[in-house]
Amino acid sequence: MRTELDLELVALTKRYGETVAVDGIQHLFRGGTYACLLGPSGCGKSSTLRMIAGHEEVSDGAIVLAGQDISHLPPARRGTAMMFQNYALFPHLSVADNVAFSLKIKRVERETRRRRAMALLELVHMTDYAERLPAQLSGGQQQRVALARALITDPQVLLLDEPLSALDPFLRIRMRSELKKLQRELGITFVHVTHGQDEALALADEIVVMNDAVIEQAGPAREVFNSPRTEFVARFMGGHNVIALPRGHFAIRADQIAVTEAASGKLDGHVTGIEYQGTSVALTLMTAGDQELTAIIPEDRYFARPIQPGDGVGLNWDEDHLHALNA
Numbered sequence: 056m057r058t059e060l061d062l063e064l065v066a067l068t069k070r071y072g073e074t075v076a077v078d079g080i081q082h083l084f085r086g087g088t089y090a091c092l093l094g095p096s097g098c099g100k101s102s103t104l105r106m107i108a109g110h111e112e113v114s115d116g117a118i119v120l121a122g123q124d125i126s127h128l129p130p131a132r133r134g135t136a137m138m139f140q141n142y143a144l145f146p147h148l149s150v151a152d153n154v155a156f157s158l159k160i161k162r163v164e165r166e167t168r169r170r171r172a173m174a175l176l177e178l179v180h181m182t183d184y185a186e187r188l189p190a191q192l193s194g195g196q197q198q199r200v201a202l203a204r205a206l207i208t209d210p211q212v213l214l215l216d217e218p219l220s221a222l223d224p225f226l227r228i229r230m231r232s233e234l235k236k237l238q239r240e241l242g243i244t245f246v247h248v249t250h251g252q253d254e255a256l257a258l259a260d261e262i263v264v265m266n267d268a269v270i271e272q273a274g275p276a277r278e279v280f281n282s283p284r285t286e287f288v289a290r291f292m293g294g295h296n297v298i299a300l301p302r303g304h305f306a307i308r309a310d311q312i313a314v315t316e317a318a319s320g321k322l323d324g325h326v327t328g329i330e331y332q333g334t335s336v337a338l339t340l341m342t343a344g345d346q347e348l349t350a351i352i353p354e355d356r357y358f359a360r361p362i363q364p365g366d367g368v369g370l371n372w373d374e375d376h377l378h379a380l381n382a
């Protein structure tokens with residue numbers, strides 16, 4: 056069932072001269088979802104996001120929000136707002152004036168602007184910094200201001216282009232939980248572009264994996280991770296092996312391969328590398344058919360019967376854990 060706040064991409068296409076950056080993609084983002092557009096550099100994620108925002112012309116197809124074709128509306132009239140990678144704050148304006156900026160453009164009177172800006176600064180826990188300039192803030196604080204600035208227009212959809220990439224790893228993890236919390240509180244749709252699968256898994260209700268200008272797979276985070284449909288998705292999401300068996304290609308999670316005695320497996324092979332990872336040990340294995348696989352086993356099980364590079368092993372799995380791949 057469609058709801059009023061669904062965002063739909065209909066055969067959406069972007070061409071830059073000869074380059075097809077987005078090739079007729081079709082997708083329905085449910086209202087109130089945290090969606091991550093995930094894919095490698097150059098796959099068309101940012102072009103898709105910029106078309107939704109209205110910062111890039113649509114070459115073909117349409118963008119429909121809440122039943123209205125917004126493909127050709129100016130950015131400010133779409134019901135969307137965008138938060139940029141580098142935050143794009145105005146350096147000469149105070150934090151409060153940065154947040155209030157779009158209301159000033161709309162000629163909202165000063166008192167109301169100020170009140171709304173302060174309410175949003177409160178939402179992102181930045182009230183005490185209202186009079187500072189952006190240069191006097193840390194990266195994480197600038198990001199909060201950029202969020203408040205995007206949200207002041209009351210968007211139905213917030214578009215975030217690699218919002219965490221400028222932060223150090225520690226802050227990135229903290230800010231991602233804040234983003235998730237904020238999205239839950241506001242109940243609006245977030246479409247977040249990232250090339251990090253861990254970021255997408257941590258945040259997304261829905262992951263949309265793009266590759267080479269098309270959507271390879273979309274679905275709940277757990278489903279995309281556990282049941283990749285193509286070799287690309289299996290490799291890109293990580294944590295999986297792609298195995299060629301006589302009946303086709305399959306993905307299987309590295310932690311769902313059991314390493315047993317030599318010559319006791321569905322496949323046989325030998326150990327080529329061992330990496331201690333704290334709670335687990337990653338074994339690199341070469342099968343008799345020259346396929347390189349990774350098996351991750353709990354560290355206590357490994358140390359109960361350690362094996363060494365060169366040792367022969369059998370590889371087993373539960374058939375239910377194999378996922379047939381299309382390509």
Ligand SMILES: Nc1ncnc2c1ncn2[C@@H]1O[C@H](COP(=O)(O)OP(=O)(O)OP(=O)(O)O)[C@@H](O)[C@H]1O
Nearest residue numbers: 071074076094095096097098099100101102103250
């Ligand atoms: N303004 C432009 N003019 C010409 N080609 C462009 C333009 N912007 C993007 N492209 C090309 O379109 C394709 C998709 O680019 P896009 O920026 O959408 O990818 P992306 O997945 O967001 O990549 P990244 O993660 O590196 O930002 C690439 O081949 C890129 O070179």
